[in-house]
Amino acid sequence: MIAFRKQSDKLKNLFKQLLQSKNLTSTLNELEAPSAFLIKSHLDYNIHLIREKVEGKKIRIASKSVRNISVIKYVTKRLGDTCSGVMAYHPREALFLLQNGIRDVLLGYPCYHPEDCESLIRDYNEKVTFMVDTLEHVELLDSIGVAYGKKVRICLDIDMSIDIGNFRFGVFRSSLMNIDSFTDLLEKILSFNSVRIVGIMGYEAQVAGIPDLLYNGAKNLIISLLKKRSMRKIISFRKKVCEILQHKGVDLEFFNAGGTGSIDSSKKEEWVTEITVGSGFYDSYLFDFYKNLPVKPSLFFNLLIVRKPRHDIATLHGGGYVASGAIGLEKVPAPIDEKVGLLSNELAGEVQTPIKLLSDKHSYKIGDRVIFRHAKAGELCEHFNHVYLLDQEYKPLHKWKTYRGEGQIFV
Numbered sequence: 239m240i241a242f243r244k245q246s247d248k249l250k251n252l253f254k255q256l257l258q259s260k261n262l263t264s265t266l267n268e269l270e271a272p273s274a275f276l277i278k279s280h281l282d283y284n285i286h287l288i289r290e291k292v293e294g295k296k297i298r299i300a301s302k303s304v305r306n307i308s309v310i311k312y313v314t315k316r317l318g319d320t321c322s323g324v325m326a327y328h329p330r331e332a333l334f335l336l337q338n339g340i341r342d343v344l345l346g347y348p349c350y351h352p353e354d355c356e357s358l359i360r361d362y363n364e365k366v367t368f369m370v371d372t373l374e375h376v377e378l379l380d381s382i383g384v385a386y387g388k389k390v391r392i393c394l395d396i397d398m399s400i401d402i403g404n405f406r407f408g409v410f411r412s413s414l415m416n417i418d419s420f421t422d423l424l425e426k427i428l429s430f431n432s433v434r435i436v437g438i439m440g441y442e443a444q445v446a447g448i449p450d451l452l453y454n455g456a457k458n459l460i461i462s463l464l465k466k467r468s469m470r471k472i473i474s475f476r477k478k479v480c481e482i483l484q485h486k487g488v489d490l491e492f493f494n495a496g497g498t499g500s501i502d503s504s505k506k507e508e509w510v511t512e513i514t515v516g517s518g519f520y521d522s523y524l525f526d527f528y529k530n531l532p533v534k535p536s537l538f539f540n541l542l543i544v545r546k547p548r549h550d551i552a553t554l555h556g557g558g559y560v561a562s563g564a565i566g567l568e569k570v571p572a573p574i575d576e577k578v579g580l581l582s583n584e585l586a587g588e589v590q591t592p593i594k595l596l597s598d599k600h601s602y603k604i605g606d607r608v609i610f611r612h613a614k615a616g617e618l619c620e621h622f623n624h625v626y627l628l629d630q631e632y633k634p635l636h637k638w639k640t641y642r643g644e645g646q647i648f649v
């Protein structure tokens with residue numbers, strides 16, 4: 239069995255351009271194999287498109303979907319005033335970002351790492367906001383605040399999932415599932431002296447993180463109905479939270495919502511001040527399956543053909559960069575050439591990936607490169623030390639270190 243990927247006409251044309259470019263072929267031949275590359279014009283296009291799309295809301299860059307400090311800085315600069323800062327995923331990462339000049343970091347996930355929290359509070363208290371959803375998180379931060387005589391900035395994560403019987407449409411993250419649990423924690427937080435609430439995050443994972451068009455017709459329809467249904471809770475929960483905070487005299491600096499996949503709905507709520515966006519800048523494979531998201535793939539990797547065990551099969555070195563989360567074929571890297579498919583018996587292998595060559599016309603030979611996209615955006619950077627930024631002519635402009643290349647691993 240062979241797993242081929244269908245592409246939209248728009249993508250087909252875009253990839254055809256890449257596959258037929260002699261410049262790109264010669265650039266890749268000069269790079270180490272495997273290697274990752276980022277097409278600057280596509281990245282610029284995505285930054286511009288996303289900035290327009292949020293229609294006046296601020297954008298917070300999801301670092302987990304970028305994992306490269308040079309790219310984060312590049313996007314921050316081009317977003318200008320539209321950028322509210324970065325959403326980080328580990329306190330040591332937050333420290334790394336702040337040490338590298340990022341001015342506003344929101345930890346998108348709670349930290350229970352006392353020493354790392356302490357370093358952040360001691361050195362960067364006014365530039366960092368911690369995520370909380372339970373008393374233990376608050377107690378830890380408050381105790382560090384007391385020790386350093388500081389008021390620690392916190393953000394409450396409210397859960398946007400819906401439960402239908404035993405089925406949860408959404409994720410298991412925050413314990414603040416409803417107004418009662420929110421108010422209960424809020425009352426407790428207000429009795430602490432060394433923390434202050436500056437933000438709320440309501441991330442609608444089931445809208446932003448589930449593609450609209452990935453599955454067969456019936457499943458897509460069910461997803462679309464569930465997304466619509468969850469919007470009712472999302473809007474009313476977020477609105478009510480704002481009203482309660484206003485009533486309690488808590489002035490928020492920001493209300494964070496969404497992700498790349500939910501920009502269209504998140505921006506409609508007047509109380510939402512900023513939308514988190516990460517994946518949209520690289521436009522990884524899974525983002526081909528969202529409605530009304532015309533971003534361009536900008537990040538790719540390429541593998542070297544080292545064997546041809548049969549005239550219609552080529553074997554590549556490396557390639558097993560499978561995305562995290564629930565297991566499925568959609569998590570496997572996607573070749574950009576439609577005439578190339580993975581073998582379902584082997585898929586993307588640990589150090590060897592065989593591909594089926596559908597067309598004899600485009601006869602790949604030993605020594606050639608094959609271009610792929612990762613299913614998710616930032617995860618690819620865990621496999622490479624660098625990302626090559628390519629200019630309009632696909633010539634390397636910069637060799638930008640990934641987090642891994644900086645010797646930094648945060649997950």
Ligand SMILES: Cc1ncc(COP(=O)(O)O)c(C=O)c1O
Nearest residue numbers: 300303441497498514515516517
């Ligand atoms: C808290 C939070 N906000 C936003 C996002 C959206 O990021 P992206 O734009 O990369 O989909 C994520 C992704 O998982 C997230 O965990």
